[in-house]
Amino acid sequence: MTDFNTFSDAIIAVVGSRASGLKVADDAVSLMLDVSGLSEEQRAEIETEVRAAVEKVGARSVRIMLTAERIVPRLIAVASGKGGVGKSTLSTNLAIAMARTGRSVGLVDADIYGPSxxxxxxxxxxxxxxxxxxxxxxxxxxxxxxxxxxxxxxxxQAIAWRGPMAGTALSQLVDAKWGAVRDIIVDMPPGTGDIQLSMVQKHKPVGAVIISTPQDLALMDAMRAISFFESAKVPIIGLVENMAGYLCPHCGEMSDPFGSGGAEAAAKELGIPFLGRIPLDINIRIESDAGTPPALGEGPISDAYSAIAQRVATWIDSPKDTVA
Known part of the structure; x- marks a missing residue:
């Protein structure tokens, strides 16, 4: 079976961001195609090109759903009370893992002073x-x-912008031409200051994912982030524990340099969902630096991100603020 990434690359080469919601099962491909602003002839031509490109890389069948409806994306904030806890890496892999399930997902890097x-x-x-x-x-x-x-x-170049200028730039990112994208993961700036408040008030997220390490100091800052979103009336989707244990590649022994289970215990105490944990693994750093996030592949790390993505998606799609 040809993999998801091969089909995705073939589609992107033809239509770029007009395609979304890609699903692959047994070499049968389905996707949504944004044809807003195109004539009937252009629509037919682009659909033919997509079918040809995907069939060329091994699709048994291709189902294309055309849409010209303007979609207002839902924003999902990924936040922490401090930097250095893996927020950007989680945002990237969460977006990719959600997209691999066929959801129409975009990503905004709103981390003003440390965009990565x-x-x-x-x-x-x-x-x-x-x-x-x-x-x-x-x-x-x-x-x-x-x-x-x-x-x-x-x-x-350092981004030395004052609040209003930064807020205007953030609005440009959120109010972009997202086409058929339905959900946007927003990598929020660390902290709970004026920029974060302006962002949340102007572009109301449907919910927030809070990330922390098991360390007590990181959890204290995560609590501030939770309080911030609650005061802004943004529901908390849940808490993710990052850098949760380290498996030595040489001796096989597990250690907990940042502690263990702190975020899960905090989630239980606060009565919010615990979304899962991501271990401290050198492959996350290697693959992330190479521009091939681990959620693209297979294995325990990819599975961990997929499980978190599924819980987030379940929360978004549920009429109640619960996660199974």
Missing amino acids: QARLMGVEGVKPEADGKIMIPVMGAGGVPFLSMGQLVNPG
Whole structure:
């Protein structure tokens, strides 16, 4: 069976961000195609090109659903009370893992002072185009369209912007031409200051995923992030424990340099869902630096991100604020 990434690459090469909701099962492919602004002839031509490209890489059948409806995406904030806990890596892999289930997912790197998604998504140095004054997302790893604060400045340049300027830039990212994207993962800036408040008030997320390490100090900051979103009336989707244990590749012994189970215990105490844990694994660092996030592959790390993505998706789709 040809893998998801092969079909995704074939589609992106033809239509870019107009495609979403890719599903692959037994070499049968289905997807949504945004044809807004196209004539009937252009619609027919682009559909034919997509079918030809996907069949060329081994699809047994291709089902294309055309849509010209303007979709207002739902925002899912990924936040922490401090930096250095793996928020950007989680955001990237969460978006990719959700997209692999066939959801129409985008990614916004709103981490103003430490944008890193371009490297994580494998398109560092690629600048987004614009349709008039509206930005067009860049297609990143796993066929996930994304925009980053880092794309608005030169590589390595410090972003020394005051609140209003940063807020305007963030709005450009969120209000971009997302096409058929239904859910946008937003990698929030660390902390709970004015920029975060402006972002939440103007672009109300449907919920927030809070990430922390098991360490007590990180959990204290995570509690502040939870309090921040609750005061802004943004529901908490759940808590993720990152860097949860380290398996030595040489001796096979498990150790807990940041403690163990702290985030799960905190979630239980606060009465919020515990979404899962991600171990401290060198392959996450290696694959992330290479622009091939582990959620793209197979194995225990990919499975961990997939399980968290499924719980987030269940919460989003549920009429109640619960996760199975």
